[in-house]
Amino acid sequence: MGHSAAVWDYRAAIEVTRDWNGIVQVVLRSPQGASARVSLHGGQVMSWKNNQGEELLFTSSKAIFKPPKSMRGGIPICFPQFGNLASLEQHGFARNKIWAVDENPPPLHPNDSDGKSFIDLILRPSAEDLKCWPHSFEFRLRISLTTDGSLLLISRIRNVDGKPFSFSFAYHTYLSVSDISEVRIEGLETLDYLDNLCQRELCTEQGDALTFESEVDRAYLCCTNAIAVIDHGKKRTFVIQKEGLPDVVVWNPWDRKSKSMLDFGDEEYKQMLCVDGAAVEKPVLLRPGEEWTARLELSVVPSSFCSDNLDMQKTCF
Structure with missing residues (x-):
């Protein structure tokens, strides 16, 4: 039956x-009761619930669930660009395409394969994609739910073209929060960031933690391997750990921009925060035959968690 049978029949x-x-759609479940729901439309995680069945990701009540548009919420995958370029739609096309189940995924490290429910997906460019972005690639995505309910995403992008190409990338993660005024992010202290509200002006984070009082749209550069999103209202902390993703994008549209988005409620900015593991400042360059790997793990711990426990090792050298 091959590897695909092992994936589909896994427990x-x-x-x-x-x-x-x-x-x-594929629903993954952990023994303790956590779950994740993945759509082949965009390879997008639509839902991630903890052991108590509480939803951890935000989805707008006005989200449009109709291809080819990406759903507003969950974890859309932004590739081959994050942001806007003249030749491509915003955030690229990967989030708007129908992915396939990967029948023969190459083996991963044993730590990323054992004791979990997972699904392997693959995206290859269509003739339409090649017209607007003329590069042949294979994008393999494994989405796993660990035994303790953490969510793990591993992306592997291979250049199967005859020439080099470059891209930017982000896991555009919509976190569900109690109230944006009750949230702070630790792990971004002293970092440089590009402020997208000021023509990508280069600034330096001055605060001990990032808190929210107005619209924020920033790309923090050369970020730590782990950051903490602390939600005082729900007394829980999201721990975001990443590899191969040097940057972190933080976005909340606040009230004025919320009113301008058709697929977003006017007051919903209060219940969401996007914190994205990303590679956006310096495009990733892949030569023919080369493969790039990125790993993102999301977990939730009680709010008594102290960010000093995080591994704050830099990802940039």
Whole structure:
């Protein structure tokens, strides 16, 4: 049966369904009760719940669930660009395409394979994609739910073209929070960032923690391997750990921009915060035959957690 049978039959922890558009969704479950729901539309994580069944990701009540538009919420994958370029739609096309189940994924490190429910997906460019971005690639994505309910995403992008290409990338992660005024981020202290509200002006973070009183749209550069998003209202902390992703994008649209987005509620900015593991400042360059790997792990701990426990090793050298 090959590797695909092992993926689809892996324990009873995987459920395959279809949404109202007929698109396949895969539900992953952990032994303690956590779950994650993944759509083949965009390879997008639509939902991630903890052991108590509480939703940890934000989805707008006005989100549009109809291809080819990406859903506003969850974890859209931004590739081959994050932001806007003249030749490509905002945040690239990967989040708007129908992915396939990867029938023969190359082996991963044993630590990323054992004791988890997971699904392997793959995206290859269509003829339409090649017209707007003329580079052949294979994008393999493994989405795992660990035994303790953490969510793990591993992306591997291979250049199967005859010439080099470069790209930017982000896991555009919409976290669900109690109230944005009750949230702070630790692990960004003293870092340089590009302020997208000021024509990408280069600034330096001055505070001990990032808190929110107005619109924020920043790309923090050469960020630590782990940061903490502390939600005082829900008394929990999101721990974001990453490899291969030097930058962190932080975004909250606040009130004025919220009113301008058709697929976003006017007051929903209070219940969400995007914190993205990303590679956006310096494009990733891949030569023919080379592969790039990025890893993101999201976990939740009680708010008594102290960020001093995090491994604050730099990712840039």
